[in-house]
Amino acid sequence: MPARGHDIYYHQDFDEMNQDVLSAAGHATGLVATLLLTATVVLGAMHSGRASSASWPRFALHAVHRNMSLLALTFVLGHVVIATKAHSELAWLNAVLPYSSAPHPFWLGTGAVALDLMFAAIITSVLRVRIGLPSWRIVHVVAYASWPLALALGLGIGVADRRISWVLAVYIGCVVAVAAAITHRLLAADPDRDARRAAQAGQR
Numbered sequence: 619m620p621a622r623g624h625d626i627y628y629h630q631d632f633d634e635m636n637q638d639v640l641s642a643a644g645h646a647t648g649l650v651a652t653l654l655l656t657a658t659v660v661l662g663a664m665h666s667g668r669a670s671s672a673s674w675p676r677f678a679l680h681a682v683h684r685n686m687s688l689l690a691l692t693f694v695l696g697h698v699v700i701a702t703k704a705h706s707e708l709a710w711l712n713a714v715l716p717y718s719s720a721p722h723p724f725w726l727g728t729g730a731v732a733l734d735l736m737f738a739a740i741i742t743s744v745l746r747v748r749i750g751l752p753s754w755r756i757v758h759v760v761a762y763a764s765w766p767l768a769l770a771l772g773l774g775i776g777v778a779d780r781r782i783s784w785v786l787a788v789y790i791g792c793v794v795a796v797a798a799a800i801t802h803r804l805l806a807a808d809p810d811r812d813a814r815r816a817a818q819a820g821q822r
């Protein structure tokens with residue numbers, strides 16, 4: 619029955635091709651999500667460091683940071699949809715419940731914590747007026763951790779699957795960008811403070 623045999627090979631080839639496409643899409647969306655999360659954290663740190671210029675007023679930085687975070691979340695969710703399709707043993711719950719997945723429990727667990735922190739930062743930002751500034755700030759500073767955790771997942775899975783190559787150069791670029799933004803944020807610990815002190819001195 620040559621026709622039947624041919625069909626079986628055709629299905630096997632198609633399944634393998636499908637798996638390769640899903641796997642490639644998983645890596646691509648993961649990498650784009652990493653870049654978008656890096657940009658979100660860099661913009662957030664610059665915003666807290668009161669960075670501004672004539673072409674980049676603070677309100678623009680705020681809007682780009684907010685929209686970038688939503689784009690990053692969208693890509694992570696798309697990445698999770700693809701990951702659950704590519705790996706039948708993965709379910710949605712594994713993406714939000716840390717250390718619950720069967721394949722790579724440790725690395726995917728760090729990804730789940732990163733996703734939870736992103737959700738927390740966005741939800742508390744929407745509810746900022748209700749929950750108050752101090753609580754919002756605590757959640758937001760903790761959201762920094764989403765970035766190294768997400769980077770650890772990419773590195774961990776990449777090394778586990780022996781696929782680390784030029785991707786490493788991208789990660790190094792991300793580390794340099796975040797380190798520079800945090801340095802700027804720490805050096806400009808509270809640039810408004812000098813203005814406040816000058817105003818108070820003027821009132822005396």
Ligand code: HEM
Pocket residue numbers: 640641642644645647648649651652655694697698701702704705708712713714726729730732733768769771772773775776779781782785
């Ligand atoms: C903050 C969010 C996340 C980021 C930035 C991220 C990023 C990445 C990156 C860069 C890779 C490719 C690694 C490589 O092969 O070099 C990857 C792979 C992967 N990620 Fe994520 N990830 C995130 C969250 C998650 C979550 C929550 C899950 C849980 C379901 C997940 C599941 C996977 C899987 C299964 C792979 C391997 C893809 C494959 O081999 O087919 N990721 N991720």
Ligand code: HEM
Pocket residue numbers: 658659661662663665666667680683684687688690691735736737739740743744758759761762764803
């Ligand atoms: C994935 C989600 C998000 C992440 C990972 C994130 C991360 C960050 C980080 C790391 C900072 C610097 C914090 C500091 O050094 O004190 C920051 C600042 C900030 N973020 Fe976000 N953010 C996210 C979403 C949002 C959203 C949705 C908003 C909504 C408007 C927002 C508004 C702000 C504001 C206003 C600041 C500056 C705070 C200040 O004046 O000191 N963020 N963000």
